[in-house]
Amino acid sequence: MCGIVGYVGSQQAAPLLLEGLTRLEHRGYDSAGIGVLSGSGLKVAKRAGRVRDLAAALPARFAGRVGIGHTRWATHGPPTDANAHPQVDAAGRVAVVHNGIIDNAAALRRRLSDEGVQLASDTDTEVIAHLVARSVAATLEERVAAALALVEGTYGLAIVHADFPDRIVVARNGSPLLIGVGDKEMYVASDLAALVRYTTTVAHLQDGEMATVTAAGFTTYRQDLTATVTPAEELDIDPGAYDVGEHASFMHKEMLEQPDSAEHVLRGRLDDRFGTAHLGGLGLDARETREVRRVKVLGCGSAYYVGEMGASLIEELARVPADAEAASEFRYRNPVIDPDTLYVAVSQSGETADTLLAVQEIRRKGGRVVGLVNVVGSAIARECDGGIYLHAGPEVAVASTKALTNMFLGFALLALQLGRVRDLSIADGHRLIAGLRALPAQIGEVLKREEELRPLAERLAAAESLFFVGRVRGYPVAREGAQKFKEISYRHAEAYPTSELKHGPLALVSPAVPTVAIVPDDELVERNVGALHEIAARGGPLVVVTHAGVDLGEVAERPDVHRIDVPASERELDPILLTIPLQLLAYQAAVHLGHDVDKPRNLAKSVTVE
Ligand code: F6R
Numbered sequence: 311m312c313g314i315v316g317y318v319g320s321q322q323a324a325p326l327l328l329e330g331l332t333r334l335e336h337r338g339y340d341s342a343g344i345g346v347l348s349g350s351g352l353k354v355a356k357r358a359g360r361v362r363d364l365a366a367a368l369p370a371r372f373a374g375r376v377g378i379g380h381t382r383w384a385t386h387g388p389p390t391d392a393n394a395h396p397q398v399d400a401a402g403r404v405a406v407v408h409n410g411i412i413d414n415a416a417a418l419r420r421r422l423s424d425e426g427v428q429l430a431s432d433t434d435t436e437v438i439a440h441l442v443a444r445s446v447a448a449t450l451e452e453r454v455a456a457a458l459a460l461v462e463g464t465y466g467l468a469i470v471h472a473d474f475p476d477r478i479v480v481a482r483n484g485s486p487l488l489i490g491v492g493d494k495e496m497y498v499a500s501d502l503a504a505l506v507r508y509t510t511t512v513a514h515l516q517d518g519e520m521a522t523v524t525a526a527g528f529t530t531y532r533q534d535l536t537a538t539v540t541p542a543e544e545l546d547i548d549p550g551a552y553d554v555g556e557h558a559s560f561m562h563k564e565m566l567e568q569p570d571s572a573e574h575v576l577r578g579r580l581d582d583r584f585g586t587a588h589l590g591g592l593g594l595d596a597r598e599t600r601e602v603r604r605v606k607v608l609g610c611g612s613a614y615y616v617g618e619m620g621a622s623l624i625e626e627l628a629r630v631p632a633d634a635e636a637a638s639e640f641r642y643r644n645p646v647i648d649p650d651t652l653y654v655a656v657s658q659s660g661e662t663a664d665t666l667l668a669v670q671e672i673r674r675k676g677g678r679v680v681g682l683v684n685v686v687g688s689a690i691a692r693e694c695d696g697g698i699y700l701h702a703g704p705e706v707a708v709a710s711t712k713a714l715t716n717m718f719l720g721f722a723l724l725a726l727q728l729g730r731v732r733d734l735s736i737a738d739g740h741r742l743i744a745g746l747r748a749l750p751a752q753i754g755e756v757l758k759r760e761e762e763l764r765p766l767a768e769r770l771a772a773a774e775s776l777f778f779v780g781r782v783r784g785y786p787v788a789r790e791g792a793q794k795f796k797e798i799s800y801r802h803a804e805a806y807p808t809s810e811l812k813h814g815p816l817a818l819v820s821p822a823v824p825t826v827a828i829v830p831d832d833e834l835v836e837r838n839v840g841a842l843h844e845i846a847a848r849g850g851p852l853v854v855v856t857h858a859g860v861d862l863g864e865v866a867e868r869p870d871v872h873r874i875d876v877p878a879s880e881r882e883l884d885p886i887l888l889t890i891p892l893q894l895l896a897y898q899a900a901v902h903l904g905h906d907v908d909k910p911r912n913l914a915k916s917v918t919v920e
Contacts, residue, residue, distance in 0.1 A: 312395075312409040313337050313381040314487065315504045316468045316478045319495020319525045323377030324368065330497075330504040331361045331379050333552065336560065336706045337501065338914025339381035340389035345396040345405035346374030351472045352405055356380075356394035375525075378468040378478060378498070380407035383914050386415065387432025397436040399443030400428060403472040406442070408435040409500050410464035410485040418460065434463070442469060450474040451522055454481060455533050458520075464663075466500050478523045481533070482515040486661055486689065489513040489521060489528050491542045496523045501916075503704065506549040513542040514687050551703050561707035561798070561907045565893055568712045569754035574701040575716040576746055579723055585739020586730035587723040592680050593696030594652075599731045603650035605632035608640055608668045610917070612710045612793055613656045613717060618786035619885045620656070620682075620721025626882055627742070628728035638664035640671070647675035654724070655681045658705055658713035659916040660688020669693045682720045684713045698723065707908045708915050709798050711893050714790070715753065718886045722746055725882075745880030749887070752877040756890040759874075760898070763891060766853060766872055767898030771799055773824050773851075777815060778892075779808040780828030781838060787828045787855075787885050791892035795826075798900035798910050808841045819850035821870070826892070830884045831857035839863060846871065853895070855888050 313334030317323045327344045342364045343356025355368050361381065380395035387393040396405035412418070415434030418441070423429060427440050441457035442450075450471050458465075464484030470477075480487050480498055490497035490505040490512050499505045505512060513528065515521060519538055521530045530540040557563035579587050594602075605624050607617035617634035624632040637655065641664075647653075655669045660683040669690055672679045681690050681697035684705065691697060700716040722742070730739050770776060776795065780788035785807045792805040806815050808827065819825065825845050829838040842865045845852055851870035854862060858875045865871055876887040900907045 312339065312383050312500070313504065314407050314409055314466055314468050314498065314500040315379040316377065316480070316498030316523065317495070318376045318476070318478055318523055319492065320375060321495065323374050324372045327377050327379035328361060328365050329507070330499060331381050333504045333507070334381050334501055335361060336503070336708065336908055336915050337381065338708065338909065339383050341382045341384070341391070341394035342380065343394045343396055344377055344379040345398070345470060346372060346377035347470050347472060347475045348374035349475075352398070352402055352470065354396050354398055354402070354405055356396065357391045358389045358394060376470060376475060376478065378405060378407045378470055385411055386434045392431045393433050395435060397431060397433055397439045399439040401443065404439045404443045404469065406435055406439045406467060406469050408438065409466040410483070412437065412461055412463040412465070414462045437461070438467065438469070442471065450477065450479050451520065451531070451535060454479045454520065455535055458533055468498050476524050479520065480515065480523060481520040483517050484689070487515040489515065489523055489542065491527070494525055496525060496528060498523055502545070502547070503552050503706065506547060506552050510545045510547055510549065511542050512545055513540050515540065552706065558901070559707065559907045561709055561711060561897055564705055564707055565711045565897065566757055567703065568715050568757065568890070569750040571702040571712045572715055572719055572750040572753055574703070575719045576723070580743050580746065582740070582743065584730065585736040585743060587726040589698055589723055589727055591697050591699065596731050599728060601650065602630060602652040602728065604648065605630055605652050605654060605728070607632070607634035607654045607656060608637040608665060609634070609656035610637050610662050610664050612714050612790055613658065613662075613665070615786050615790040615793060616714050616717040616721070617654070617656050618789065619718055619783070620654070620724070622783055622786070623721050623882055624725040624728060627725040627734050628732055630728065630732070637662070637668040640668045645671070647672055647677040649676065649678075651677065653677050653679040655679055655683075655690055655694060656717055657681070657690050658684045658700070658702075658710050660685040660690040661916045662690070663917060666690050666693060682717055684716070706915070708910055708913050709794055709896070709907065715886055715889070719746065719749070722883060742880055742882065745883045749879060749883060752879060752887055753890055756876055756887060757894070759891070760894055763874065763894050764898045767895045768902045770795075770824055770826070770853065770895060771801065771899035771902045773801065773822060775802040775818070775823050776804070777819070777823065777825040778803060778805045778828075779811060779825060779841070781808045781834050783832065783885050784808070784828035784830055784888065787888045787892070788826070790889055791826060791828070791896070794893055794896040795899065797913060798896055798905060798907050799903055800905065800911070801899070808838055811841055811844065816844065816848065819845050819848045821849040821851065824851040824853065826853045826855065826895070828888050829854050829856040829860060830881070830888060831860050831878065832881055832884065835860055839865070855891055
């Protein structure tokens, strides 16, 4: 989604802003722009298209040591040059970049029009530039605060004004904003990725806070201009983690990082003595853990599908009813919030608006919600009562891989802890701990088969439409597999429970429609193999993701049937090893089709609007 950068210091702002915007490209965008201040006033360059197009079209003279920049993902109005940010006032003295949505923009646009203001774009953001410009207060801070008093909605904002050429004023309400501290220079960004090359000393603005950023430092205050204390912290991050290195794409890099990142989420959390997990961040003592009567997982997209894997793991190990629901739907059906239910919000970015709003709805109604979140200090992490950080490291590619794997492992730890205060035996606890410890290396074994899977992926890429099927533990694996395949290959990929095939979808099975079937060596293996025969009998090509011991019968003899064996793990942990080859197949198919795997069309990394 939209991204913000800002710079104030002694260097030329434009190259730094363009570099910062390039670092935010992965968030998804359709236009970009920058605005800089110098002695001669405000200069703005913006256009639909890529950051590189903006850089190529930048006038030769674009000097200024204070500036803001933006990548826009269209919400109000199409991706045009006029709708790109920065948005400016009529006199071209105020420039605004904005992430989020102004809910009362239509009313404010009408009011400004009635007062004779010519609106130059279709955006909600433009009103802020006019409102700031029309304020006659003495300071920029007062002018911005006066404008924001009229605005309803969510925002991360950075604003410059030609009359106050030494500063950027920023404000946050529901959309992240960070201030990076350099040596006599300061940075602003909506995402760490834009800052880490320059500084790892960072202040996170809170909702309702504003800040004034000058080359000398920053001050923070509320919208009524009373001071707040928001210290900058030195973050323990490796800036190299944001570089693609020798990989062809971030998705490739992040898939291959999974054995290491999986180690990180388990580190220090397994208790061999009692065969359980330690999750101090949950903030639940043994009694409170026992009192949980039900678990409800909420997430969006892949986080929702891994939430389904997690819910079934919790139900299996802890024997408490558990299910997962799309957070994007949850809030809209006036859900009953039960005090004995543990709600679990799962999110890589920690900024997904639908998940955040679901968390807020639960807490407003007095429910207890914990987070499984990757980005430390993100909105969802801060909003929850407690949680488990995923420690996957930064995930840049839009398609989630290593964060998703760590979500599954986070659920396994939670299931173990919930199970061991109930009826899960210490022997089972030890068995699962051994299984979890083996997983990082087993994930590595599957990843080594990348080249071997390439021809298979290329065959799948040739199909316009595919099915992904699985049962019980395998069904969310199929859903996630279909999701990954469709989002980067743009092929129609649909997931079904294998048991549902004959209730409808079998009508579509043909030599042109391959099926990827998840067939673990579990209590349903015979039924699953039976379904493979039904597909093969209708000429449907098959890719079977399975375990070495599974006998596929005469189906295995067919030339259009391929099997991928994953290492055997503890049965309850199977879903994650079954998921890894599906990542590889989606990735190879997308590469073969020539797609930009890191930035799939129409999608964004953090979906910060509803
Ligand atoms: C799929 C994918 C998306 C995200 C979803 C939730 O590969 O990346 O479906 O899983 O948008 O995002 P987070 O986890 O940041 O809440």
